[in-house]
Amino acid sequence: MIAYFVMELGLEDNMPIYSGGLGTLAGDTLFSYADMDIPAVCVTLLYKRGYNLQKITPHGMQLDFDALWDYKRYLRKLDLEVEIYFGDKKQKVACWEYWVRSKSDVRVLFLDADIEGNDPEIRRLNSKLYFDDGLYRLRQEILLGIGGYRVLKALGYAIHIYHMNESHSAFLVVELLRELGSLEEVRKRCVFTTHTPVPAGHDRFPVEMVKEELKVYDHIDWDKETEEGNINLSLLASKYSGKVNAVSHRHKFVTAGIFPELAEGIEYVTNGVYHKRWVHEEIQDLFNEYMPGWDENPILLQRAYEIPSELLLRKHNRIKSELVNLVNKQTDASFSDDVLTIGVARRVTPYKRNDLILRDVDRLVHIAESFGEIQIVFAGKAHPRDGLGKEMIKNIFEKIKLIRGKTKAVKVAFLENYGIDMARLLIAGCDVWLNNPKRPYEACGTSGMKAGMNGVLNFSTWDGWWLEGGIEGVNGWGIGPKPSWQDMTESKDEEDLEDLYGKLAYVIIPTFYRHRDEWVRLMKNSIATIGPYFNTHRMVSEYISKVYKIGLR
Structure with a gap:
């Protein structure tokens, strides 16, 4: 016992x-x-x-x-x-x-x-x-x-x-x-x-x-x-x-x-992560049909390639529409179903750098106007006594107002009181799951595992679990240099931000809008490479x- x-x-x-x-x-x-x-x-x-x-x-x-x-x-x-x-x-x-x-x-x-x-x-x-x-x-x-x-x-x-x-x-x-x-x-x-x-x-x-x-x-x-x-x-x-x-x-x-x-x-x-709790019901229906037994034996998720692409995309878009409705109900962000949606949801504290993507608003606006629209949904709590975490939330709201005055090509929302039920929708309804903690301070991280099992693509600092599970350009993308296991140097904000913006502009946005078949292939890769291993069984x-x-x- x-x-x-x-x-x-x-x-x-x-x-x-x-x-x-x-x-x-x-x-x-x-x-x-x-x-x-x-x-x-x-x-x-x-x-x-x-x-x-x-x-x-x-x-x-x-x-x-x-x-x-x-x-x-x-x-x-x-x-x-x-x-x-x-x-x-x-x-x-x-x-x-x-x-x-x-x-x-x-x-x-x-x-x-x-x-x-x-x-x-x-x-x-x-x-x-x-x-x-x-x-x-x-x-x-x-x-x-x-x-x-x-x-x-x-x-x-x-x-x-x-x-x-x-x-x-x-x-x-x-x-x-x-x-x-x-x-x-x-x-x-x-x-x-x-x-x-x-x-x-x-x-x-x-x-x-x-x-x-x-x-x-x-x-x-x-x-x-x-x-x-x-x-x-x-x-x-x-x-x-x-x-x-x-x-x-x-x-x-x-x-x-x-x-x-x-x-x-x-x-x-x-x-x-417990796969049966975090795979959305819509995606579970697909898994039950094309990978029966996945719930008892998650190794079977490696057979995700047997799911027809159009069905996987249809299911994902249905969940995404549910997320967009939640965002528009709780905020005035006016999200759309057909825009690349990035999720940033986790505890708000300095080392997690929750607001990193908003660091250079002018650059972000230029990317969206030049390469394709994006919408970003934030969620997460700061500890009641974490003043710096609370300042980060305040900064996100200030950047939301700043962006609205500049463009309609970038839309940003913050959902309050993040919890289990909201997480289940967010990790399945986004197109990209962004996680950019300062290396080497992410002991493991699990939200990206949940997203990956739903076919959502990870965009993450090379730290914690992603250093084991991430395959560049196959099931997502890394941010910043990929360290050796024993390299304890801290990541640099400027270096990571340059990589984040560069991959967003030249890889992620073009693939999402212009190479949809490739995008769905990456979604299947995500399920097949992350689901079989990164589960609590x-x-x-x-x-x-x-x-x-x-x-x-």
Whole structure:
């Protein structure tokens, strides 16, 4: 039995307890566990005010509201309580459940310390996801790790593998060490997946704060776990794990650079997406007819060439029309069905350079007027405390107004409150999926995999998964120079922008408007080269063979 610990989880659009790709990946993983009959249970926290409801003013200012949801409609409360300590305070933890059902049923346990009788500060831990980085976050991670471990014990689970997906649940090793008695025994039960490509992204807490909150757990010498006065949860999780893995081949080398002590033993398992969730219903109909069995065995997607070109194009245009209607309903952008449509939808933060394509408005206008019209649809949330991310959204709105004053050949829209349902339409309804993060900071990325499975062409920085899956001019196009696996130099904005505009003008726009047969061939290439490999069925299989094997002998 595998216990899969996650801080955020994207299961349904109406369960706003995820912030982006990390959460939807966790949801995709559970769907594949269930389909593949993998014995697993998931542990996470219940956030009663969700992550963030995004509203944007006409001037591009992001306003943040609670994402309240009717959790009692989706979850069932268990008749169970355990106790854990925060400092000297003994507190109760309750639990709610949700089931992912398929060949086997995967249970999801939502921990809840918002219980009458608990300290008000502890009850707040079940308020919001990623609300604060200090004591609030530390206590949430104690609740997840220690509380999750105790709930599993109370429910009678015999866990063979504890999978810490990111380091948020690292404190579960405190309980394991007490029960098993030695580092070596704990390492036989734990694995750790890191998704973070920058040193600053790894959770650190002052050692004195950790000692104060975990004072009753006196069997660990926290001073020996300290790095420059802090407890680094990624290092803690790594030390007590028999296997550590990165989330792409490229990310393996990035992680080795951040943690040289892990360089020799680190594995990699490239992320995937749950194909049955992300392939649009219209495209699924085609797959069912021409590639029966693709849903059970996504390797069959390599037979995409058997789909008649006119049918694939017709289905895609039907989805695109649905997207255009959504854009025109929510904005005054006046999109058209027959114009090349580029999608840029992901979490808004500086390294992702969401607004890069708008950097030189005059150049973009010239390209559209000279080579062919384009329309760009943006979506994505900035973290409530990410001032630079919010400035990027504001900049996009300023550029939208600037472009409108110059031309009708470029149309730009921003859709607010990006979520799972909107993503499913965007990744299938665009013609080109643009992803241009600053290299080497994309650990993997999964939105382009989803787009590729729908026949949408990727246009992406050579980083993360695209360095493995991208084939220039075959299933999409790269942006900037293609680095070696171990080349950790940062991409240069000017160099990438020149390549982006050049390929848009001389390759992408002409192919779309003047060589439609070639475009549809590229769409089939995209499905056939991306779908068979970049899915969570393959990913889970690799976890079993490369990572979980330490405890599944």
